[in-house]
Amino acid sequence: MTETTTESRAAELTTETQPHATHPVIRMRDASAVVGGRAVWSHVSVDVAAGEFVAVLGPNGSGKSTLLKVLLGLAPFTGTVEVLGVRAGRSNKRIGYVPQRRAFGTDLRIRGVDVVALGLDGTRWGTPIPGLTRLIAPRRYRDRRRRLEEVIRLVGAADHARRPIGECSGGEQQRLLIAQALARRPELLLLDEPLESLDMASQAAISAVVRDICRREGVTVMMVAHDVNPILAHLDRVIYLAGGTAVSGTPDHVITAEQLTKLYGIPVDVVRDSSGRLCVVGQPDVPPGHHVGDHR
């Protein structure tokens, strides 16, 4: 089901940046997710190669967030789900995850940089005493500080990282959270609707940040998206969840009027603009006959 062009390109990237060249980053065979007694999706077989930028698309309730949770081992599944060469849930330390969220409350008065730092050493026991670490382990302190600055610069959050995160805008918070997920140099980045409730400028900016992370840092990115248009130009692969199963392939292959109309069950158009960019029109939130009230 994979296109040869993507395969060869991904293979190039793989040999350059990934030590696990023989394994795909994500390998799912006949996988099913069952949440609350209901099969969210089943018989899903998908391969994602290292260095790919993948979008997970589909209507509400089709199990997009569940897919990410399955990959993290946080939701039950049957079948084969391997992430970074091992069973899902065993490689979370090598995965950066930005969950779907409502924004931080405006009364959360914690600096952005402290939230980013959790990605670096938040799972360690103990409590760091500020100043003490600097005194007894100056080298570790310097390395930590350098990595934080580096990752904050990478996502373009340098000008608001020292403000309380509750006071940052949605786009600024999203950048900081991506920085947190990147702090420990993950090989795979899972983003759950990072463009949700952002204005168009911020959507474009965050999309560009994620693309750069994927292309320059060689991190495999899987992004759940509601609206494919802001990221369509950057994608290597699309996984479309609908009707209880998944279709995977290159954007040119999957994002066609015919495929989408079949998946959503209502007419969907795909138009190509003068510069050759694809654009999905009439994408519905809930297709007719879809169960309202089921959710992630």
Add this chain to the structure above:
Amino acid sequence: MNPAPTWNLITDVQQMLAYSFMVNAIRAGALVAVVAGVVGWMMVLRRESFAGHTLALVGFPGAAAAAWLGVATGYGYFVGCVAAAAAIAMLSPPAPGGGGGFVEESALIGTVQAVALATGLLFVSLYHGFLSGLTNLLFGTIAGVSSSQVKVLLIAALLCLAALAVIGRRLFWASIDPDTAAAQGIPIRLTAAVFLLILGMAAAGASQVTGSLLVFVLLVCPPAAAQQLTARPGLGIALSVVIAVAVTWVGMGCAFFSPYPIGFWVSSLAFAMYLLASAYRRSIDRGWRRPIRPHVADRPVAP
């Protein structure tokens, strides 16, 4: 008959320390305030004030039962608070969204609170003790702390702080962002339960100085004021402790030289600190907040 204050602070302090009950009170106050400042900061961050309030109130029936049974009330506070913390942790439904925390406004916490007050009154009436006992349990007294109680408070304080120091960083992550913390393997519900137990210990300790109803003052006001003053976690906790100790000691001094109870003084001072901190934050925000500049969002991201 109250001792008269002079304008010389040093003589005033010497006058206070001449009484052994005041020395005990000042030691106990410092222990309780340090713990409340640290634990309260985390409680305010986690928005578990309602749970904290309830745990503090449960100290009241615990202490009343201890008085009735002829045991030192100090133990009653600890047993009551820690048992209630365990009950809330075990019986609470998980928070919606799968974060794994506790529902803040859960009906369970409210029910525990109501039962606590009712049984507390029952034990007080069973005890038939002198009437001021009830007021002391609810609003605190400076004359009531014995040397052995100070020892118990010291052990409880060390336990609280040690436990918090061990789980500190994980608890911090689980508190502000449970979803990502869970993905990195931090057990959210267990962490929350351990924190509730720590909170119960802290509330029990604070109850013995400020009384059950006013524990809140030490657990909430200093941390809330500190969070208004700074967004740095380390500095915030330090400020919270400083404010808590200051209002407790000054409140004790005021209570010593006046006919009014310690709870009133500590509460008023802590509230005043919170008002000052809020006013400071307002004045900073006025100068800081500018309209959002449109070019911020689409600025090129990396050099």
